[in-house]
Each structure stands twice: as C-alpha cells, then as structure tokens.
Amino acid sequence: MDTLINKVYELGNNNYCIKEADSTSCYLLVGKEKALLFDTAYGYEDIRPIIQQITDLPLVVVNSHGDPDHALGNYWFDEVFIHELDLGKLFQNDNPDIKKKAIDYRLNKKPELQGAIDEPSYLASTIKHVNYRFVREGDVFDLGQKSLEVIHLPGHSYGCIALLDQDNGDLFSGDMVTKHNIWYFLTNDEQAPFNMAYAAYDKLLRRKDEIGDIYPAHGPFPIQSDIITQLKKALADIKVNHQQDELFESFVGNGYKHYYKDTLIIYSKERLQEFIEED
Numbered sequence: 001m002d003t004l005i006n007k008v009y010e011l012g013n014n015n016y017c018i019k020e021a022d023s024t025s026c027y028l029l030v031g032k033e034k035a036l037l038f039d040t041a042y043g044y045e046d047i048r049p050i051i052q053q054i055t056d057l058p059l060v061v062v063n064s065h066g067d068p069d070h071a072l073g074n075y076w077f078d079e080v081f082i083h084e085l086d087l088g089k090l091f092q093n094d095n096p097d098i099k100k101k102a103i104d105y106r107l108n109k110k111p112e113l114q115g116a117i118d119e120p121s122y123l124a125s126t127i128k129h130v131n132y133r134f135v136r137e138g139d140v141f142d143l144g145q146k147s148l149e150v151i152h153l154p155g156h157s158y159g160c161i162a163l164l165d166q167d168n169g170d171l172f173s174g175d176m177v178t179k180h181n182i183w184y185f186l187t188n189d190e191q192a193p194f195n196m197a198y199a200a201y202d203k204l205l206r207r208k209d210e211i212g213d214i215y216p217a218h219g220p221f222p223i224q225s226d227i228i229t230q231l232k233k234a235l236a237d238i239k240v241n242h243q244q245d246e247l248f249e250s251f252v253g254n255g256y257k258h259y260y261k262d263t264l265i266i267y268s269k270e271r272l273q274e275f276i277e278e279d
C-alpha cells in the first residue's frame with residue numbers, strides 16, 4: 001500500500017496511520033458502517049487509492065485544525081468537517097506561495113521525493129471547492145461500533161480539535177498533544193494565547209481516566225497521557241525559565257525553543273510577553 005510519499009501503519013482496532021512524507025500522520029479509523037479520515041496532510045498525492053485498499057465504507061473526512069500540513073489535502077475530497085474558528089485560516093493557507101515553500105522544505109529534507117510530487121498541478125490545486133461542515137465540542141461521529149467524540153482544544157490554533165474513541169480511550173490529538181515540537185510563533189490571530197492552551201490541557205487532564213493511547217499528528221505514536229501533564233507544566237515553565245531559550249528559524253518565521261522533559265514548545269516573544277503580563 002505504501003507509496004514514495006505515503007506510508008501506512010496498521011494500529012490495531014481497525015485503525016491505520018497514513019503518514020505523509022515522514023511528517024504528518026493522518027489517521028483512518030474504520031467502524032462497521034463508516035470510516036473516518038482525521039486530517040488530509042499537505043495532499044502531495046491522492047490518498048484515496050490507499051484508503052480504498054483498506055476500506056470501501058463511506059468516508060467522513062475531518063481536520064484536526066486548519067494548518068496547511070493537515071488540511072491542504074482536502075483538495076482530494078468533496079466534504080470535510082472542521083472547527084469553524086479554523087476555516088478562515090485554512091483559506092489563507094490555500095496559496096501557491098505556501099505550497100511552494102512547503103515542497104522546497106520537504107525536498108530539501110527528503111531528496112528521494114524529487115519527482116514524486118506533481119508540482120505544477122499541486123501548486124494549482126485549491127481546497128475552496130470543498131463543502132465544509134462545522135464540528136463543535138461534544139459532537140460525536142458514530143461509525144458503527146466506533147464512536148469518536150470531538151474535544152475542542154484551542155491553543156496551537158483556535159480551532160484545534162481532538163477525537164476521543166469513547167470505547168477504548170484512543171485519543172487522536174492533532175498538534176495539541178505530541179512529543180514533536182508545537183508551534184506558537186505564528187501571528188496572534190492564527191494561534192490562541194497560552195492561557196487558552198493551558199485551559200485546554202486542564203480540560204483533557206480532567207478526563208485523564210478516559211484517555212488511553214494517544215495518536216498525535218506528528219512524532220512518535222502511540223504516546224501516553226503523562227505527556228499532557230508535561231505540556232501543561234511546560235507552559236508554566238516557559239513563563240519563568242525562558243532566558244536561555246534559543247532561536248528557531250523556519251520557512252514561515254522564527255520563534256524560540258523551550259524544552260521541557262519530552263516536550264518542545266516554539267513560541268514568539270509576543271506570545272510569551274502577553275502570558276507574563278496576565279499575572
């Protein structure tokens with residue numbers, strides 16, 4: 001099933017990870033009546049043939065948030081669910097400039113992908129034809145013997161959501177809970193204040209007993225729920241221990257790297273300043 005661009009991992013419990021370019025993990029969750037695809041990555045190629053090899057059930061597509069590495073692949077689908085707070089951001093990300101920078105960055109990291117991406121047609125693609133439907137906190141996707149509850153986790157993005165499997169506690173956590181780095185250095189209208197992220201982690205921790213294995217959109221999977229506590233503590237730690245944090249440079253801007261145990265949060269000085277001033 002693997003292609004040069006996408007690798008498929010079987011997770012058990014009829015769940016699969018489709019990982020694009022060693023970077024974004026999209027999750028295909030198969031119930032008895034429907035299947036759900038959580039995130040569509042950059043969409044460097046059509047992953048529908050991969051999905052069709054796994055299941056022929058009707059497919060529901062959901063975005064964890066509106067960042068380009070999770071949602072530009074919506075291009076390949078007719079209807080996608082997203083939190084309404086991230087739709088504007090997704091439309092902003094739908095431009096050839098961002099796509100070109102992302103491809104160049106990826107090819108630089110993975111030269112073996114050279115030629116695998118149809119660059120002209122990718123740059124000309126758009127996600128605007130898709131029919132968008134909104135998800136809210138507490139919504140449940142019933143796939144038949146697999147029910148996934150939407151948990152709204154504003155922070156890294158205002159419209160971040162996670163999906164919780166109500167039967168076995170699998171948590172598909174997008175970019176909010178991960179051992180990979182989490183970006184908080186984009187503009188303040190794209191990303192929520194740290195106090196909102198802090199509250200989001202608190203909300204998850206109140207439900208810790210229901211949470212089993214965690215499947216993030218980047219980095220290793222599964223991970224365990226102690227990472228949520230670490231992320232909450234990491235935010236508190238930035239407030240007091242940021243003096244030695246070093247610069248991080250990327251194709252969309254720069255931030256500062258704060259390491260805390262297994263976590264790495266990359267933030268802007270503005271975001272930190274506003275967090276400090278709340279006291």
Ligand SMILES: [Zn+2]
Nearest residue numbers: 065067156175
């Ligand atoms: Zn993101």
Ligand SMILES: [Zn+2]
Nearest residue numbers: 067069175217
């Ligand atoms: Zn991401």
